[in-house]
Amino acid sequence: xxxxxxxSEFMIMEERGWDPQVKKYFRKIIGSFSLGLLWLMGCATAxxxxxxxxxxxxxxxxxxxxYIGMVITLLLLLRxxxxxxxxx
Numbered sequence: 001x002x003x004x005x006x007x008s009e010f011m012i013m014e015e016r017g018w019d020p021q022v023k024k025y026f027r028k029i030i031g032s033f034s035l036g037l038l039w040l041m042g043c044a045t046a047x048x049x050x051x052x053x054x055x056x057x058x059x060x061x062x063x064x065x066x067y068i069g070m071v072i073t074l075l076l077l078l079r080x081x082x083x084x085x086x087x088x
Contacts, residue, residue: 032081039077043070 047053052066 028084032084035077035081039073043073 046066047070051058052062055063
């Protein structure tokens with residue numbers, strides 16, 4: 001009788017060979033990249049799709065508030081990433 005291991009057993013065996021520090025480092029890289037991409041997509045969506053990035057017959061206060069919010073969220077993202085990479 002031929003016994004074929006299932007995929008989940010194979011994945012578990014592959015993960016056993018990873019060094020925990022390398023795994024932690026890759027998770028930091030993926031988390032940082034995904035948060036940065038999420039921030040960028042959110043800003044692009046709000047600025048282009050919802051037309052907050054440019055003034056097109058709207059009061060200028062909407063555009064100013066959008067860019068202020070964009071800078072504040074960028075600073076918060078950078079602070080979070082700095083604290084994440086500062087930890088061991």
